[in-house]
Amino acid sequence: MMTKRAVLALADGTLFEGRAFGAVGETVGEVVFNTSLYGYQEVLTDPSYVGQIVTMSYPEMGNVGANPEDEEGSRVHAVGMVVRALSEQPSNWRAKESLDAYLKRSGVAGIEGIDTRRLVRHLREHGAQMGVISSEGLSPTALVERARTARGMEGLDLATGVSTKEAYTFTQPSPDVFTGVGEVQAPVEPRFDVVAYDYGLKKSMLHFLVDVGCRVTVVPATTTAEEVLARKPHGVFLANGPGDPAAVKGADRTVAALLGKVPVFGICLGHQIMALALGGRTYKMKFGHRGGNQPVKDLTTGKVEITAQNHGFAVDDASLKGLAVVTHINLNDGTVEGLAVPDARAFSVQYHPEASPGPHDARYLFGRFAKLMAG
Ligand SMILES: NC(=O)CC[C@H](N)C(=O)O
Known part of the structure; x- marks a missing residue:
């Protein structure tokens, strides 16, 4: 070398x-x-x-x-x-x-x-x-x-640029690397049609959605709410992605138009966009959370999960008052890690239940989304 x-x-x-x-x-x-x-x-x-x-x-x-x-x-x-x-x-x-x-x-x-x-x-x-x-x-x-x-992250829409240009369908369950590369687990019969907004998504999120019975259609970040609703999905998934959530063109308005009409599950950038759609605010953190050892408390159960994270922005707790329930907090610094709007059958987390890399404590959240869609 x-x-x-x-x-x-x-x-x-x-x-x-x-x-x-x-x-x-x-x-x-x-x-x-x-x-x-x-x-x-x-x-x-x-x-x-x-x-x-x-x-x-x-x-x-x-x-x-x-x-x-x-x-x-x-x-x-x-x-x-x-x-x-x-x-x-x-x-x-x-x-x-x-x-x-x-x-x-x-x-x-x-x-x-x-x-x-x-x-x-x-x-x-x-x-x-x-x-x-x-x-x-x-x-x-x-x-x-x-x-x-050099231009910093604030105000930068990086998600639109990295998103898929064309919609596509994803039906592959998680590969099981321990029984041979490329081999797949016993398939769960697909029961739910899910539209996933690609703001810069990680492949493992799609695998885990398929694992709980979703047939996923991945769409570009700029897809309108009307186009999504026209597909008559059982649920909408908002993925992770780069840059400043407040700068992703039109995403907050689009998600606002979906909330209440269809179950919504957001992760990381998707969570931040959901908060913005509800009328909340996001801000740039001092150095963010990135790693596989972030302790998160589920305020609804009192249970603590060790989570994988990767974010530099966060949702402002005070801005959610009266708009959503804060369901999870980070035990290191008390920041918002999850929110829910039960009436709208919508929830989101700032951390990464798909891990990749990191602990799988929070993988059950994909199942929670399936349950919401099952009604
Ligand atoms: N992993 C993500 O989705 C990151 C979201 C956003 N870009 C942030 O830093 O905070």
Whole structure:
């Protein structure tokens, strides 16, 4: 592997020096951190990471290489990766290539060999911010300036661009990787026609919908409520996605026109859009929640779930008063993690019940959606 010098420059002037991996060159994005111990491939290919440079806080990455089955989107969506130590010798029966080769082939730049603990603490203290990874030998001052003048996430509609251009049907249940790649579980007879808004969705969400008996039609983010209702679905699913929820063109009005007419289930960006549709507000968090170890309390049962998360915006609790019931909160910082409008047969969560990567404590929520549709 090459050992070309690379620099990570943050907008506030902080610099980290390390070695380049993946594609050689320069990349600009919002520098965020993820605390998952594994699952870097699902993280990199999650479309919610569009425009972001992901720092993995766990110190060694790349040990299991990369394979074609673990992709959540159709390509690497993160624009950069930061790691402490890059394993050069992947060891896993499913590995087809190394993480370095995978990122190189994807044209995505990485930096390794930096003190990621210092970087994560810095981001926690000063907030997620724009940054540049470069192995092109530019002066640190020029790189900091580039990061400082780069456009941040607020006000950015990234979901519309990453959404599917054409509607398509999805009927594949979850693959069972432990009994052989590509093999599928015993199929559940499809009972529900579900329209899924693609704001940048992760494949595993669709698999889990199919697993509970859904025949899913995935539609572009700009599809109107009339077009969706004309399909006479049993339910509407609002997916995750990148960027600022308040900037997704027309999404709040569209979802407002669906609420009350058909059961609705939203995840992450879908949850935020549901809150906006109800008349609530969203805001940018200081550094967000990304990882597989976020404790969430279900206020309706008192039960705590350990959840997978990936978001930088959140729903403002106070803005929901009288509009929706807050059903879940994050035990680390008390932020809203779930809401429901029982009369409208609608609910949503900020976290990721599909995990990928992460714990499956919350997978039952797909079943809850099926139950709502069953009436
Ligand atoms: N995973 C998601 O859907 C992320 C939603 C939104 N882009 C956020 O950061 O908060």
